[in-house]
Amino acid sequence: MDKPWLALVLALAACSSPSQPPPEPDAGPIGGCKLAYLGDPSAEPSMEVIALGPGGELQPISEGSSISLIFPPQGGRVVFAGVRVTNVDPCAVRVAGALRDLTTKQVRLDTRIINLEPTDDGYGRSAPTDISTFSNIAACPNQWAEDDLFDKPYELTVTLTDRDGKKITKIMTVTPRCDEPGYEAECLCMCAGDYVLGMQCDPDAGPLDPDLDAGADVNSSDASGGSP
Amino acid sequence: MSAFRSLVLMALAAPLFFACSSEPNPPPTTGADPAHIDPPPQGQGFQIETETFEVPAGVEKQDCYFFRVRDLAAANGLDPESPVYVNRVQIAQKEGSHHMNVFRVRTITGLDPANGAIQEGKDNVGECFKSSNWADWPLVANSQIDGQLDWTFPEGVANEFMPDEWLMLQTHYVNASTQGTPSGEGKVNVNFWTIPKDKVKAQLGTLFATKQSIRVCASNPTPSFDGSCQFNSDKPVRIIGANGHFHSRGKQFDMFAWDGVSIEQPPMDQRFYSSQAWDEPPMLTSPELDREVPAGGGVFYSCSYQWQMPEASVGCDGLNALDKQGADDCCYTFGPIVEANEHCNIFVYYYPKSDDINCF
Numbered sequence: 125m126d127k128p129w130l131a132l133v134l135a136l137a138a139c140s141s142p143s144q145p146p147p148e149p150d151a152g153p154i155g156g157c158k159l160a161y162l163g164d165p166s167a168e169p170s171m172e173v174i175a176l177g178p179g180g181e182l183q184p185i186s187e188g189s190s191i192s193l194i195f196p197p198q199g200g201r202v203v204f205a206g207v208r209v210t211n212v213d214p215c216a217v218r219v220a221g222a223l224r225d226l227t228t229k230q231v232r233l234d235t236r237i238i239n240l241e242p243t244d245d246g247y248g249r250s251a252p253t254d255i256s257t258f259s260n261i262a263a264c265p266n267q268w269a270e271d272d273l274f275d276k277p278y279e280l281t282v283t284l285t286d287r288d289g290k291k292i293t294k295i296m297t298v299t300p301r302c303d304e305p306g307y308e309a310e311c312l313c314m315c316a317g318d319y320v321l322g323m324q325c326d327p328d329a330g331p332l333d334p335d336l337d338a339g340a341d342v343n344s345s346d347a348s349g350g351s352p
Numbered sequence: 353m354s355a356f357r358s359l360v361l362m363a364l365a366a367p368l369f370f371a372c373s374s375e376p377n378p379p380p381t382t383g384a385d386p387a388h389i390d391p392p393p394q395g396q397g398f399q400i401e402t403e404t405f406e407v408p409a410g411v412e413k414q415d416c417y418f419f420r421v422r423d424l425a426a427a428n429g430l431d432p433e434s435p436v437y438v439n440r441v442q443i444a445q446k447e448g449s450h451h452m453n454v455f456r457v458r459t460i461t462g463l464d465p466a467n468g469a470i471q472e473g474k475d476n477v478g479e480c481f482k483s484s485n486w487a488d489w490p491l492v493a494n495s496q497i498d499g500q501l502d503w504t505f506p507e508g509v510a511n512e513f514m515p516d517e518w519l520m521l522q523t524h525y526v527n528a529s530t531q532g533t534p535s536g537e538g539k540v541n542v543n544f545w546t547i548p549k550d551k552v553k554a555q556l557g558t559l560f561a562t563k564q565s566i567r568v569c570a571s572n573p574t575p576s577f578d579g580s581c582q583f584n585s586d587k588p589v590r591i592i593g594a595n596g597h598f599h600s601r602g603k604q605f606d607m608f609a610w611d612g613v614s615i616e617q618p619p620m621d622q623r624f625y626s627s628q629a630w631d632e633p634p635m636l637t638s639p640e641l642d643r644e645v646p647a648g649g650g651v652f653y654s655c656s657y658q659w660q661m662p663e664a665s666v667g668c669d670g671l672n673a674l675d676k677q678g679a680d681d682c683c684y685t686f687g688p689i690v691e692a693n694e695h696c697n698i699f700v701y702y703y704p705k706s707d708d709i710n711c712f
Binding site for chain 2: 197215233238
């Protein structure tokens with residue numbers, strides 16, 4: 125490089141802010157997904173749906189299965205719908221879960237981008253110790269389904285899409301259950317078809333009269349959406 | 353990582369979060385106090401306000417103030433025995449507000465108005481920081497912008513409050529490196545202007561949705577999270593107010609009008625809210641925002657993130673110490689601390705009201 129060019133480069137460098145290189149487009153100086161491909165890149169993906177059970181254990185889910193309504197950290201009740209899959213890139217897969225009311229066709233959904241946890245059989249899965257790797261379908265409080273959200277059939281759809289666009293979908297009928305030990309009564313209350321936000325769900329009893337809740341106006345005209 | 357080591361690291365890391373994070377704030381600028389608004393005249397509404405409180409450098413302050421509607425009405429020339437109907441909201445805040453929310457008090461767990469009209473929290477400590485305490489408390493009003501908001505609902509649309517209801521005003525100020533409080537002081541005023549009952553044609557409803565099982569990690573640096581929430585109405589409704597909330601790893605926040613039955617993201621012409629500004633997200637209000645949603649429909653929302661190296665004062669060790677899963681993956685997880693946690697919340701206002709809706 126001749127001197128004028130060198131001077132120009134040095135001048136530009138001196139005027140530019142911080143000497144650190146620009147960040148990588150994804151993870152920056154550390155990180156990024158370094159997981160190896162799962163299975164055969166040329167094969168179609170193979171997937172089974174899994175879910176967290178009442179004791180936090182993994183359960184395979186298929187047509188007609190029960191599926192647990194679990195008390196998550198944020199409250200309410202969630203179906204943790206996950207995947208066990210092979211023949212996909214495990215990095216940044218999109219997992220989409222949806223629970224549908226078979227009567228009204230209304231649906232609750234949760235979609236998220238996760239890394240699969242490899243297992244020693246060539247598969248990857250939603251990690252049983254990490255609820256963020258499951259589709260967190262927020263089922264309750266029930267302000268969307270016409271009937272109770274427990275002990276009735278609902279349609280579960282789970283779709284996985286990997287970074288290369290490989291996609292697989294499973295659709296099945298499942299029966300949500302309020303079967304998490306110690307949390308059944310509250311679940312039965314807030315997942316009931318007639319639940320109204322603010323109704324106090326006592327863990328040791330059924331739903332209380334919402335009028336008894338401090339200041340609740342859920343039975344007043346504003347709850348019906350009509351004019352006062 | 354052992355629980356003991358986690359606790360030790362957390363204890364060591366917590367004060368470090370902010371020790372190096374903030375330059376001394378400049379002196380307050382001259383001019384009108386952005387937190388000042390005159391209250392409505394007697395008989396036309398009421399004002400709720402916070403004290404003026406200190407937000408020292410390196411501190412996150414989150415306080416909860418309680419007000420009973422009956423008391424507010426009685427003190428402001430309104431009938432304390434009758435519901436009040438609010439059709440205009442004004443919010444004024446000193447600079448540095450991270451958020452301000454007003455909720456209706458419902459199920460009481462750790463945050464109880466009986467424990468005092470003002471319940472303070474600091475640096476993620478205190479009941480006012482625990483979101484489970486207001487999990488089923490319907491949204492009333494919110495703002496994430498500095499300065500003032502003045503929103504009059506469409507003619508005849510009003511939010512009804514019953515005399516025995518309690519309202520909770522929650523204010524969160526941050527004086528750290530990613531967000532500052534220039535004056536070192538916080539202050540919030542909210543005016544609720546009322547209309548007579550016979551002028552009310554439709555009631556305002558609110559929808560609040562949050563994703564709390566979120567992680568933005570070094571090994572999965574560009575995650576996104578999509579969710580949905582129905583209005584639970586058997587007739588069309590109109591969305592007239594909306595804003596989204598995430599922290600500084602947030603890159604794109606979208607909300608769409610949604611039919612309630614489709615699984616895929618709605619088409620782009622249904623998008624009614626888009627934000628790339630985590631610290632001053634737009635607050636859309638009518639008349640500019642007036643979007644019809646069909647019967648049975650709701651809102652589809654999406655939060656996208658870009659993982660970043662944490663502030664030096666936090667470091668990956670600090671994030672890992674806060675990660676309850678102990679993943680050692682430099683993850684930002686759900687929580688209120690701006691520099692160490694992430695959020696994905698939507699606040700939506702609509703009419704005619706079918707119900708107040710919370711999805712989480």
